[in-house]
Amino acid sequence: MVKLVETATEFELSPTLEANEMVKQRRARGEQVLHMGFGESPFPVPERLKKALSESAHRKEYLPTGGLPELREVITSYYKDKIGLDTDKFDVIVAPGSKLILYSLQMAIEGDLLMPVPSWVSYKPQARMLHTEVIKVPVRLDDEGFFIDPDTLRSVIKDARSEGKKPSKIILNYPSNPTGLTMTEDNLKDVAAVCVEEDILIISDEIYGFVAFDGNYRSISKYAPSHTAITTGLSKHLSLGGWRFGIGFIPKAVDGLNALLNNIASETWSCVPAPMQQAVIEAYKGHQDIEDHIQACTDIHKLMNIYIAEGLRGHGIDAPLVQGSFYNYPNFGSFREGAAKMGITTSKELQDHLMKTYGLASLPGTAFGEDPETLTLRLSGCDYDGAAALAAYQGGETLDEAFIEKYAPRVKAQVEAFGDFVKQASQAKAA
Ligand SMILES: Cc1ncc(COP(=O)(O)O)c(C=O)c1O
Structure with missing residues (x-):
């Protein structure tokens, strides 16, 4: 019999790619998903690079x-x-x-x-x-x-x-x-x-x-x-x-x-x-247009992810103020008691609950080496139309809350979903 290597059971599909596939399937079925599961920067390919690639096809x-x-x-x-x-x-x-x-x-x-x-x-x-x-x-x-x-x-x-x-x-x-x-x-x-x-x-x-x-x-x-x-x-x-x-x-x-x-x-x-x-x-x-593109994308990542951090903090969630990349990594430890009454004791259960209740995809802390009971989630702040957001910013629109409402309504809905979750957890604790 052909046998797999001994370590085979240790490997799964990379959790990030798995979360992305799952979201794509749900969206294809017409389901609403708030996608915070995959860290894919949403901006388009700069024109100069598109041209260079097509000219290199030979x-x-x-x-x-x-x-x-x-x-x-x-x-x-x-x-x-x-x-x-x-x-x-x-x-x-x-x-x-x-x-x-x-x-x-x-x-x-x-x-x-x-x-x-x-x-x-x-x-x-x-x-x-x-x-x-x-x-x-x-x-x-x-x-x-x-x-x-x-x-x-x-x-x-x-x-x-x-x-x-x-x-x-x-x-x-x-x-x-x-x-x-x-x-x-x-x-x-x-x-x-x-x-x-x-x-x-x-x-x-x-x-x-x-x-x-x-x-x-x-x-x-x-x-x-x-x-x-x-x-x-x-x-x-x-x-x-x-x-x-x-x-x-x-x-x-x-x-x-x-x-x-x-x-x-x-x-x-x-x-x-x-x-x-x-x-x-x-x-x-070092073309200026490429450098401007990189800066504009970083400015938008900053807007989205600081908005998420501040929104979570506003709901009393322990979320450090982010400094780069496009993620937040909040810790729900202070809601542990209420969460436990809702049947949530691990980061995986928290991830599942958010998916079932709000259609919100995230990744549990265990994917990043944490113990199962550490109630952390990785939230990616990339769920918006990057081409539209970039064009608006380059066209002179200001990066503020109104910008998020207009170009990233799902990011706003994501923060609101967390507000609702902690409300439910606090009520469960008090009950
Ligand atoms: C921290 C980190 N390192 C490395 C990579 C891999 O990047 P690449 O696309 O260059 O393979 C990623 C991609 O998600 C990442 O988040």
């Missing part, structure tokens, strides 16, 4: 595994100019999505993964596919941001080593999916110091780097260039998830790492599709 040859030299050069100068990256210390590799670079980095570095909780859904399944242990690192979430206490990190590493585990890499993501929070420069500096001291490779997932609401792109690479690999791409700030284009900045200081990643790439995806490599050059040339 490219059909295999290209260099790590990427066209011209493409890697423009990427290097872009990151040098925009964020001051010390590009002499890194090699560049491109791939069909940063997810594959994250996976390849996990594959390339011997040892176990340190994973802050909460963290993005795919880090842990990727580690498990590679038979790597996942060691959780607790995180503090509040209005100051996503905070990793350096002493706690040090003791997690020490304890893991004393149990015979081999922590050797950590994945950090800021602004973060699922929390919408980012790390302060001081915290990045402190965490970098611990990682250098303990010889831990930092895999810095900076896919939301340009979707920081204060306009500051942060990168821990500044504090630990010898110990940081950066992953990023076009999926978030340019809303091009389906173009499948990712970038890795690989530290030259880690001997052989870039060569190994190129070898992995050559034995798996071979190269990023040729028309895409050619077209994407235009995304990194």
Whole structure:
């Protein structure tokens, strides 16, 4: 009999993609859904990039595994100019999505993964596919941001080593999916110091780097260039998830790492599709229209997601004020008693209740590494017509509550649904 691998039962369809499919099916049946389940930026492809892609349709040859030299050069100068990256210390590799670079980095570095909780859904399944242990690192979430206490990190590493585990890499993501929070420069500096001291490779997932609401792109690479690999791409700030284009900045200081990643790439995806490599050059040339587009999209993400945060806080829900990306990550712990009387004791039950009662799709905290009883949800603030919103903003309309009512009525309805839920939970508690 043909047998599946032992770890097969650990894997499910990625919860984000599953939530999206479910919503599409419900909408196809004509059902109303408030979609906060999937983090897909809703804005259209910039005209310049559409044109570049159509003009590249004739490219059909295999290209260099790590990427066209011209493409890697423009990427290097872009990151040098925009964020001051010390590009002499890194090699560049491109791939069909940063997810594959994250996976390849996990594959390339011997040892176990340190994973802050909460963290993005795919880090842990990727580690498990590679038979790597996942060691959780607790995180503090509040209005100051996503905070990793350096002493706690040090003791997690020490304890893991004393149990015979081999922590050797950590994945950090800021602004973060699922929390919408980012790390302060001081915290990045402190965490970098611990990682250098303990010889831990930092895999810095900076896919939301340009979707920081204060306009500051942060990168821990500044504090630990010898110990940081950066992953990023076009999926978030340019809303091009389906173009499948990712970038890795690989530290030259880690001997052989870039060569190994190129070898992995050559034995798996071979190269990023040729028309895409050619077209994407235009995304990194610093054209003003592309830069304006990125800024306008970030401004709208900021409006929507701060509106959600403030709306939730207005209903008495513990929701830190978000700082980037397009998510909120509220904690319903203070409604636990009332929720329990409604039959809700886990984040999954909370997710199911909201779907049944309000047609509201979300993702439970468990998808991000939390214990089942931690009543957190990830809420994506992308459920509106991005093309219409962007055109209105570029046409001079002001980003305010009236804008949300006009262009994002479902976002308003989502906040109202949470208001109703906490009212029900409070009444259940009092009953
Ligand atoms: C935190 C985070 N990292 C990585 C990715 C993967 O992005 P890509 O489309 O580049 O594979 C995503 C996409 O949802 C993400 O949210």
